[in-house]
Amino acid sequence: MGEISAAAVRAFREKTGLPLMDCKRALTETNGDEEKAIEMLRKAGEKLEAKRADRATEFGRFGIFCGLDRPAGAMVELKCESAPVTQNEEFIQLANDLAQQLATGPGAASPEELLAQPSPSKPGQTLAQQKGDLFNRIREVFNVGRMVRIDGPCSGYSHNAKTVAGVLMAVEGGDDESAKGVCMHVAAMRPKALAIADLDPALVAKEREILREAALKEGKPANIVDKMVEGRLRSFYAETVLLEQAYVRDDKQTVGKFAAGRQMKILRFVHWELGQA
Secondary structure, eight states, rough: OOOOOOOHHHHHHHHHHOHHHHHHHHHHHHHOOOHHHHHHHHHHHHHHHHTTTTSOOOOEEEEOEEEEEEEEEEEEEEEESTTOOOOOOOOHHHHHHHHHHHHHSOOOOSSSHHHHOOOOTTTBBHHHHHHHHHHHHHHOEEEEEEEEEESOOOEEEEEESEEEEEEEEEEEEEEEEHHHHHHHHHHHHHOSSGGGGGGGHHHHHHHHHHHHHHHHHTTHHHHHHHHHHHHHHHHHHHBGGGGEETTTTEEEHHHHHHHHHHHHEEEEEEEEEEOOO
């Protein structure tokens, strides 16, 4: 084959999104065979990505796939090197594709296992290939972090501002709008547990001891201190337990009462913030 035309190089560049000179070199070395050129560029990208693997990925977002009409929901943390990339449409698509495949596929015990599965939005590609192609275009390292799948109807919410957070919540009954409202509440109020019984006993014991010492220092009679402590614990529960918290959209009722009023039972929630374990 003769010299690769400028038009062919431009068309290939539009197709791959890669630098013009990389496209020309790949087409030249493969005699214009686009499939071979793409494979060659992927392999080159894999080598470059491996060299940069130790770079810090302190930014990112949470991909979420959910719905009260779906049999399962999932949330996946996708991290990158810089803040602007988190707003890139292809990066957002990759995060959501990871969550969708985790929810609708056979499941995965590790990021590597998930990446080996098909991409929901890129027919004929694995998620790993989708991730690799995006690396070739952006030249930033991407890391898949935490993953969770919950079987059954779920709602979710992804907050991408100063604090990057993701919430996935399993429910029975209710409606999508009400469930999402509670997910937004979780992102804002950061409850530690769903119900009082779910709180870490060590955390409750520590709080009880703090309240007891405070009451004794106030000079309260020892015989009423324990009753005072139990009363003051209610304020602690109202701050840390989702069902006991005042609902942010209507602080005249708790989240538990709001959910009950919508015939919705909250079964479980997962709340993650980027950069926190």
